[in-house]
Every structure is written in C-alpha cells, then in structure tokens.
Amino acid sequence: MNRGIRAITFLLFFIFGLLINLQFKGIIMAQPKNGASAKELAAQLELEKSENAKLMEQLANLEAERDMLWKNIGDTLNNQQINELLKKKDYEYLRAGLTSVSGSGIVITMEDAPAKGELDIEDYIIHDNNVNDILDELKANGAQAISVNGERVVLNTRPVCAGPTIIVNDSRYPPPYVIQAIGDPDVLYDAIESMPQVALMRLTNIRVDVEKQEEIIISKYRMYSALENSLKGLEVVK
Amino acid sequence: MKVFKTISLTAVCLVMGIIVAWQYRSVKMNQVLAQYEKKSVSEIIEELLVEKNNNENLKQRLQELQREVDTFKSGEMDVKENIEALEQQVLAARIKAGLETVKGSGLIITIEAGGLKTVEDRHIEELINELKASDVQAISVNDERIVAMSEIRKAGDYIMVNGNQLVPPYTIKAIGHADNMERSLKLLGGVLEKFQIYEFKTSIKKDDNVVIPAVREEYIKIDRLTPVQ
Numbered sequence: 001m002n003r004g005i006r007a008i009t010f011l012l013f014f015i016f017g018l019l020i021n022l023q024f025k026g027i028i029m030a031q032p033k034n035g036a037s038a039k040e041l042a043a044q045l046e047l048e049k050s051e052n053a054k055l056m057e058q059l060a061n062l063e064a065e066r067d068m069l070w071k072n073i074g075d076t077l078n079n080q081q082i083n084e085l086l087k088k089k090d091y092e093y094l095r096a097g098l099t100s101v102s103g104s105g106i107v108i109t110m111e112d113a114p115a116k117g118e119l120d121i122e123d124y125i126i127h128d129n130n131v132n133d134i135l136d137e138l139k140a141n142g143a144q145a146i147s148v149n150g151e152r153v154v155l156n157t158r159p160v161c162a163g164p165t166i167i168v169n170d171s172r173y174p175p176p177y178v179i180q181a182i183g184d185p186d187v188l189y190d191a192i193e194s195m196p197q198v199a200l201m202r203l204t205n206i207r208v209d210v211e212k213q214e215e216i217i218i219s220k221y222r223m224y225s226a227l228e229n230s231l232k233g234l235e236v237v238k
Numbered sequence: 239m240k241v242f243k244t245i246s247l248t249a250v251c252l253v254m255g256i257i258v259a260w261q262y263r264s265v266k267m268n269q270v271l272a273q274y275e276k277k278s279v280s281e282i283i284e285e286l287l288v289e290k291n292n293n294e295n296l297k298q299r300l301q302e303l304q305r306e307v308d309t310f311k312s313g314e315m316d317v318k319e320n321i322e323a324l325e326q327q328v329l330a331a332r333i334k335a336g337l338e339t340v341k342g343s344g345l346i347i348t349i350e351a352g353g354l355k356t357v358e359d360r361h362i363e364e365l366i367n368e369l370k371a372s373d374v375q376a377i378s379v380n381d382e383r384i385v386a387m388s389e390i391r392k393a394g395d396y397i398m399v400n401g402n403q404l405v406p407p408y409t410i411k412a413i414g415h416a417d418n419m420e421r422s423l424k425l426l427g428g429v430l431e432k433f434q435i436y437e438f439k440t441s442i443k444k445d446d447n448v449v450i451p452a453v454r455e456e457y458i459k460i461d462r463l464t465p466v467q
Contacts, residue, residue: 005243012250019257023264041282048289055296062303064467069310070324079317085324092328094460096335097386101463132367140389144462154386155336155377158370163281170292172285182462217466224295226302227330234375234413236329237339237449 056222097154098227100219101145103182106189106212108134111176112164113205123204126177130206131159131166133197134179141191143183145218149173152221169222176207185212336385336453340376342413344448345420350407353437357406359392361433362399365410366390368429372422374414376450380404381411383453400457407439416444 074083093099113124146153151168160167192210332338377384382399391398
C-alpha cells in the first residue's frame with residue numbers, strides 16, 4: 001500500500017515537473033524570435049515612411065517652384081495664349097482631382113465593433129463592401145470630392161479592408177476609417193443616415209458616426225510618378 | 239499520517255489540474271498570437287515593398303521635375319515650346335478626368351438577364367469595383383463614361399449612370415491590363431460566378447482597340463470646391 005502511494009506520488013511529481021518545464025519553454029520560445037524580426041522590419045518601414053514624407057515635401061516645393069516659373073513666364077512675356085493655358089490648366093487639374101480643395105460636407109468615421117458578441121465574427125468588422133457602398137451613396141448624392149483616410153477618391157480608387165487596416169490607393173491605414181465628402185451637407189447626411197447598411201452595421205456595434213462640417217479640406221490625388229505614366233497605352237480619339 | 243498523505247495528494251492533483259488547464263490555454267493562445275504575428279510580419283513586408291517602390295518613383299519624379307525647372311531657369315525654351323508643354327499638361331489632366339474619348343486595349347463585357355432576376359445597379363457596381371481593383375484606366379457602361387464621381391442608380395427596372403437611363407443588355411468597356419482584369423473577374427467566388435447563380439448571360443471579349451467616349455463636360459461639377467494650395 002505504502003509503496004503504491006509512493007509510486008503514484010513519484011509519477012505525479014514527474015509529470016508535474018515535465019509540465020512546468022514545457023510551460024516555461026513555451027513562453028521563452030514563443031516571444032523573442034518573432035518579435036525581433038518584426039521589430040526590425042517595422043523600424044525599416046518607419047525609415048522608408050519618413051523618407052517618403054521628405055520626398056513628398058521636396059516634390060511639393062519643386063512643383064510650387066515650377067508653377068511660379070510658369071506664372072512668371074506668363075507675366076513677363078505677357079503672352080495671352082500662355083496666360084489662358086495656365087488658367088485652363090488650373091481648371092482641368094481641379095476637375096481631375098489633382099488639386100487640393102476645401103468646402104462644406106460631411107465626415108464619416110467608422111470603426112470595428114469593440115467586442116464581438118454571439119454572432120459570427122464577420123458581423124462585427126467593417127468589410128470592403130460597407131466602405132464601397134458608402135462611397136457609391138455619396139457619389140449618387142452629388143459629392144464633388146471624396147477622400148478615405150486622406151486619400152483622394154479617383155476613378156480607380158477601391159478601398160480594401162485587410163485585417164484591422166484599410167488599403168486606399170496602395171497605402172495602408174489603421175482604424176478608424178475616415179471618409180470625407182464635399183457636397184450639400186444636408187443631402188449627404190440624410191443619404192448616409194438612411195442607408196440600411198449603416199443601420200445594420202450599427203446593430204452589431206460597428207461605429208458609424210456621421211457629422212456635417214462647414215469646412216473640410218480634401219487633399220489632391222497623391223502621385224508618386226508623372227501623370228503621363230498613368231495614361232500609358234491610352235490614345236486620344238478626336 | 240494517512241490524513242496528511244491524502245491532503246498532500248489532493249493538493250498535488252489540484253495544482254496539476256490547474257497547470258494542465260493553464261498549459262492548454264497558453265498553447266492555444268500562442269497559436270493565435272503566432273498567427274497574428276506571422277500575418278503582421280508579412281503585412282509589414284508588403285507595406286515595406288510598396289513604400290520602397292513609392293520612394294523610387296518619387297526620386298525619379300523629382301529628377302524629372304528638377305530638369306524641367308532647370309530648363310526653365312536657363313531660358314532655353316521659346317514661347318512655342320512653352321505653349322506645347324502647357325497644352326500637354328492640360329490634355330493629360332483632361333484624360334485623367336475622363337473628359338477625352340480614349341482608345342486602348344482592354345475588355346468588352348456584356349451582361350443580360352437570363353432567368354427571373356433582372357440586372358440591377360448593384361450588380362453593375364460590383365463588376366465595376368472589381369475592375370477598379372486592377373489598375374483600370376477607363377470604364378464605360380453602355381458608352382456612358384465612368385468618372386471619379388460617377389453615380390450608378392436604380393431607375394425602375396433599369397439603371398441610371400451619370401443621370402442617363404440605360405437599358406439592357408449592358409455593355410461594360412474597360413481599358414487597362416486585359417489579363418489582370420479578366421482574372422479578377424473570374425476569381426473563384428468572384429463576381430462572374432455570382433452572376434452565374436443569378437442566371438445572367440455574360441460574355442467577356444479581349445480587344446486591342448476599345449474606344450471609350452468622354453463624359454459630358456457639364457457632368458463634372460466643381461461649384462462647391464475651392465482650390466487650396
């Protein structure tokens with residue numbers, strides 16, 4: 001009897017030790033390896049991003065300088081044709097979304113539900129369709145300029161929700177997702193507030209705040225290379 | 239003595255039970271974490287590549303622009319060249335906005351109801367959104383040009399695009415990388431598969447000379463926009 005208990009106790013302690021060992025190993029193995037490489041990559045990414053910001057600023061300065069030079073040429077030459085073309089260029093750039101603009105409109109802020117409930121997890125997160133439906137509704141109600149997390153909506157803008165982030169015009173943004181639209185604030189507000197999709201999202205605690213604003217600034221379409229590059233293969237038919 | 243043994247055995251068993259439960263949970267947790275970490279690493283890599291590519295393009299663009307500015311400063315351009323350069327910029331912006339009729343290679347897609355379900359605005363929207371995801375340069379529905387702020391709405395049994403009523407069959411033209419566009423439409427569980435369930439009759443044709451007409455000048459409205467620098 002005594003021996004039996006001893007054997008059992010021995011076995012129990014043996015397994016006990018094994019478990020503790022396993023537990024510690026698991027904790028030690030799991031963390032540092034992955035963390036380090038992710039950290040390194042993240043640091044690299046930050047570097048590229050700050051470089052990007054610097055380059056964008058340089059580009060903006062250079063563009064301003066070039067526009068100044070154009071204006072000077074128009075002024076000094078006093079060439080009517082050039083002055084008219086400069087005006088036309090400003091007008092067409094404005095229509096193409098290549099100029100930053102301000103005006104009144106609405107701002108929509110969206111965020112995944114804070115906690116999941118008893119429904120499927122899919123019902124608590126924002127999907128591509130939710131964002132695209134809102135964009136379509138804004139367009140159908142006379143929005144003249146739209147941005148998603150600061151990215152100007154142009155012909156081929158199609159936001160994609162990837163995990164807890166959103167990709168717009170090839171750039172990735174963390175939540176909340178912010179959609180700005182310039183147009184008639186009352187019309188846009190009513191249109192979005194009466195969308196069944198919005199009501200559905202709110203049912204599962206997805207945040208959809210709609211707010212009218214007097215002055216919204218929407219930046220121009222951000223281009224990383226010359227405009228002509230995006231038009232390659234297109235031939236103008238008169 | 240016997241009481242002591244029983245108590246100690248109970249204690250050991252209790253602790254072990256807790257540890258087993260803890261271990262199980264922590265293994266499960268580690269799996270979740272590892273998945274998340276893996277995903278975020280590949281996400282970071284993807285983002286890093288995009289940023290690097292952007293920066294390369296930006297550097298090139300800066301050089302081009304610097305050359306442009308330098309030529310300006312040197313005063314080598316004559317009036318005629320200045321005018322030509324400006325005209326080109328105006329035209330490029332007009333093409334981008336959809337104000338010029340354009341020709342290029344791409345796809346011609348037709349959709350028509352085959353069964354009981356009619357083709358609705360949201361079906362066309364879905365198809366167009368799919369095309370937008372693959373670097374499309376120009377799109378039209380029944381020769382109505384789709385621009386940045388184009389609206390597609392329901393109008394009874396038909397659809398309205400840019401305020402004009404369109405009737406089926408719907409012909410969608412798209413200029414861009416034909417193979418990429420076709421692939422994204424034909425994805426498993428993609429838009430065309432869905433249309434099959436609705437019994438829509440669809441066809442896709444590649445064409446090297448797709449012509450897409452310009453949008454009406456007055457369609458692009460900017461009266462609520464104030465330019466800011």
